Amino acid sequence: MNSLQLATAFLEQNLKGRYVTNSHILPLLNNLSDRFKVKIEGKSVQEKDIFSVQYGTGKIKILAWSQMHGNESTTTKALFDFFNYLSSDEQNVSDFYNTFTLYCIPILNPDGAEAYARVNANQIDLNRDAFELTQPESKLLRFVYEQFAPDFCFNLHDQRTIFGTEGYQLPATVSFLSPAFDESRAFNEVRHKAIRVINAMNNDLKQYIPNQIGRFDDSFNINCIGDYLTYKNTPTILFEAGHFKNDYQRDEVRKFIFCSFLSSFKILSENVIVDNDLENYLNISQNSKCFYDFLYKNVRIINNSQEKLINFAAQFTEILKEGTIHFEAVIVQIDDLDSYVGHYEFDAKGAFFNSTYGKMPKIGEKANFSIGNTIKFNNGVQYR
Structure with a gap:
């Protein structure tokens, strides 16, 4: 099966629509196979549990978190779809288990998720709190990052329906970014590592949503988590789940995020170097508010x-x-x-x-x- 067929086959039927909270994911966490380790990492402002999920024993360490913005749930659904795949006997799964250690926080902002709000219970945007660390959820993510010491970070978000792909006037169904490490927005080895993964995801998605993959703006802000982590020399990839025709519930878009996870694992396990990575990345259409x-x-x-x-x-x-x-x-x-x-x-x-x-x-x-x-x-x- 191709990646989109796998995404459809392993779609988690108990997570649908835009509203995803701890109460929705807890039964799924409790039913994960013994390949996964689930624990409570800490508490939110309103004392809600913040869960983590760990998979694999490999040397390549990936840290992923979703619903940093509480009302951005598409990537959370896609994570559980991917967990279903990683629980299966499909080709590559056993290799992934031995190659990777995946550490996920499915809902970083459970208060915002329950209120269906971008911000946390203190009305703070956690994606503008990466450097100052004023909020318990931000401190938790920093602690996990420092303890786990990942080789790559996946920063998982949704973007609004206002975004299209520049030059095509088509919806930006999925967008990516290798964040800047300083205000110069230069490209160093850290960004190139993220770019290589983005190009692999883009190449896979092009067969399903041609001209609907966007490249997010790379303006630098040290208080944004992706910028901060790139500044700390960790290759970080921003995933933005956007709009697909008539899919306001984003139950089709989640499949493309699954495809992206799968192709990211494949390229990281292959360790292939491509000479024109930067050119291919810059050829991805810029996100446009159109x-x-x-x-x-x-x-x-x-x-x-x-x-x-x-x-x-x-x-x-x-x-x-x-x-x-x-x-x-x-x-x-x-x-x-x-x-x-x-x-x-x-x-x-x-x-x-x-x-x-x-x-x-x-x-x-x-x-x-x-x-x-x-x-x-x-x-x-x-x-x-």
């Missing part, structure tokens, strides 16, 4: 008794209600949209806008309106 969830074009409005054609955009807001994430479309931009595309687009062809609040869209209002006399939109989507 998307809205909804884009409505050529809409006729009445403003101050005058008719005018406009474009406007709406974006989903994610809201936690009774343990489920609800997506509410809100109008966020009017005009100045020439360089943007929508995951959903509608051409009004000059028909009039109408809503309960007036004859033109209003920023901050829900995307419930009509175009012309018969076409109605509810939560951004057309219905009749």
